[in-house]
Amino acid sequence: MPSNLRKQTFNITDMDFNLTEEHLMIQQAARDFAQQELLPGVIERDEHSKFPTEQVKMMGELGFMGMMVDPKYGGAGLDSVSYVLAMTEIAKVDASAAVIMSVNNSLVCAGMEKYCSEEQKMKYLVPLAKGEVIGAFCLSEPEAGSDATSQKTTAIDKGDYYLLNGTKNWITNGGTASTYLVIAQTDIEKGHKGINAFIVEKGWAGFEIGPKEKKMGIRGSDTHSLMFTDVKVPKENRIGADGFGFSFAMNVLNGGRIGIASQALGIATGAYELALKYSQERKAFGKEIFKHQAIAFKLADMYVKITAAKLLVMKAACEKDEGKDIAHSGAMAKLYASEIALEVANEAVQIHGGNGYVAEYHVERMMRDSKITQIYEGTSEIQRIVISRGLV
Numbered sequence: 001m002p003s004n005l006r007k008q009t010f011n012i013t014d015m016d017f018n019l020t021e022e023h024l025m026i027q028q029a030a031r032d033f034a035q036q037e038l039l040p041g042v043i044e045r046d047e048h049s050k051f052p053t054e055q056v057k058m059m060g061e062l063g064f065m066g067m068m069v070d071p072k073y074g075g076a077g078l079d080s081v082s083y084v085l086a087m088t089e090i091a092k093v094d095a096s097a098a099v100i101m102s103v104n105n106s107l108v109c110a111g112m113e114k115y116c117s118e119e120q121k122m123k124y125l126v127p128l129a130k131g132e133v134i135g136a137f138c139l140s141e142p143e144a145g146s147d148a149t150s151q152k153t154t155a156i157d158k159g160d161y162y163l164l165n166g167t168k169n170w171i172t173n174g175g176t177a178s179t180y181l182v183i184a185q186t187d188i189e190k191g192h193k194g195i196n197a198f199i200v201e202k203g204w205a206g207f208e209i210g211p212k213e214k215k216m217g218i219r220g221s222d223t224h225s226l227m228f229t230d231v232k233v234p235k236e237n238r239i240g241a242d243g244f245g246f247s248f249a250m251n252v253l254n255g256g257r258i259g260i261a262s263q264a265l266g267i268a269t270g271a272y273e274l275a276l277k278y279s280q281e282r283k284a285f286g287k288e289i290f291k292h293q294a295i296a297f298k299l300a301d302m303y304v305k306i307t308a309a310k311l312l313v314m315k316a317a318c319e320k321d322e323g324k325d326i327a328h329s330g331a332m333a334k335l336y337a338s339e340i341a342l343e344v345a346n347e348a349v350q351i352h353g354g355n356g357y358v359a360e361y362h363v364e365r366m367m368r369d370s371k372i373t374q375i376y377e378g379t380s381e382i383q384r385i386v387i388s389r390g391l392v
């Protein structure tokens with residue numbers, strides 16, 4: 001093998017996808033932010049389930065909370081590729097900050113920009129896109145997680161307003177959000193065509209936030225159940241035409257899955273980079289452990305999986321930027337990236353040996369954090385449903 005090839009080291013984050021100067025600048029800005037602002041407290045926030053309040057505020061100031069929103073609505077006006085690059089860099093270091101960012105960007109802001117009225121956008125989207133407040137997307141219920149058409153939350157038309165009753169579960173940003181997009185059944189007879197989406201504000205009478213969930217991972221993000229008892233939602237807060245809510249939720253989730261795929265890709269990349277570094281420093285049986293094939297082969301497999309995931313995530317992002325239907329490509333990206341994130345993080349722990357099991361080496365947290373990417377915004381099983389339906 002020529003010596004220049006032998007010496008070549010792979011750097012996943014710099015892999016060439018014909019990125020523009022602007023893409024590279026955004027990637028670098030996110031990388032710098034993650035290293036300087038997220039890394040220092042990430043272990044402590046995980047240990048104490050502490051929300052990264054200051055860091056999320058800074059993310060808003062840097063334009064990371066409304067990345068794809070038109071500047072006229074307070075956003076940064078960037079493309080999905082930029083969003084994937086930034087999300088990946090943030091998730092490499094702090095997967096909790098990444099999911100807070102993902103829900104705000106690709107569920108709340110993207111959904112509002114595409115489907116809300118001008119009045120709704122000026123009132124609610126602008127502060128969300130600027131990162132002055134954050135949003136939550138409320139679809140899941142105790143009995144309607146994967147089976148999203150089985151909504152038990154009801155919104156009864158009372159003329160000027162809807163009366164909202166029900167419970168939502170596992171809501172990311174549930175306690176910290178100010179603006180909630182709530183999906184509810186308005187006409188049970190019509191099935192999924194009798195579902196609507198509403199903008200609900202924190203503090204409205206009858207809207208209660210349940211205790212913070214104690215979670216396996218992404219402990220820096222806050223997850224809550226939400227209870228609505230006779231909450232009056234003004235008619236003008238319904239999103240789109242009557243009966244549009246399920247279609248709204250499905251279309252928003254198609255884009256959201258690119259965000260979670262990027263989060264998973266980031267966790268995998270972060271774990272791989274730590275394991276690669278560790279393997280070149282740690283010695284066993286008289287040499288660096290990377291020089292043992294048992295370890296080098298693990299790293300080779302991790303690298304291949306990450307590269308394949310990255311190709312899928314970038315494909316979905318490029319297709320979104322081209323205005324294509326991304327239900328299929330988003331589901332593939334999310335399915336594969338989330339599956340390999342857990343595998344790669346698990347191997348990173350293994351390569352670290354005993355050190356991998358303690359917090360200060362980060363990889364045990366990454367392994368715990370990775371699991372949720374196979375569950376939220378549609379489990380792996382749901383992604384397979386979406387993918388298989390697109391095959392015929």
Ligand code: CAA
Pocket residue numbers: 103137139140145146147148149170171172192246247250251253254327376377378379382385386
């Ligand atoms: N994109 C666009 N439209 C879609 C769609 C998609 N991916 N999937 C279904 N639809 C449309 C269908 O075309 C159909 O519309 P029409 O009747 O007008 O043709 C309608 O939705 C109903 O479709 P189905 O009959 O196929 O519905 P189904 O009951 O079989 O379920 C499902 C479809 C794909 C399984 C859907 O229920 C689903 O995606 N479930 C998972 C929900 C989910 O991701 N939950 C995560 C919660 S959000 C979250 O996690 C946020 C957070 O805090 C991090």
